Amino acid sequence: MSTIFTKIISGEIPCYKIAEDENFLAFLDINPNAKGHTLCIPKLEIDKILDMEEPHFLELMAFSRKVGKAIGLSIDCKRVGITVIGLEVPHAHVHLIPLNSMHDARFQQKTKLSPEEFEAVASSIRANIQ
Secondary structure (H helix, E strand, O other): OOOHHHHHHHOOOOOOEEEEOOOEEEEEOOOOOOOOOEEEEEOOOOOOHHHOOHHHHHHHHHHHHHHHHHHHHHOOOOEEEEEOOOOOOOOOOEEEEEEOOHHHHOOOOOOOOOHHHHHHHHHHHHHOOO
16 A cells, blocks of 8 residues: 555655655655654655665665755754654655754644745755755
8 A cells, every 4th residue: 555655756645845856755744843844755665764775775865965955054943853763654754854952853843834835945945955
């Protein structure tokens, strides 16, 4: 059965796309910890990130780094945190979260954004991808 991320990759479910290449996709988390919270996923449906072949895992990290740097240029924050939890969706994914305190990384308080705010954030991050 396809995960929600596989449905996003196929276009069955829309997303606020940040970056994409032949192997990976980055998009805004629709239930973000902070404005700019982004998910980076492999297009290949793999449940656990540590089950990825090492070259593919390293490519995901390089892709996530590029996206994370763009987030840091776009969102006012002290740093961009990187976390992998993997319990919510059985599809490997990296969370990139703009952080101003440890509280922002706890997945307990969420930020609400309008569709227009999501699109503005996505556009800003896309403009800073290098």
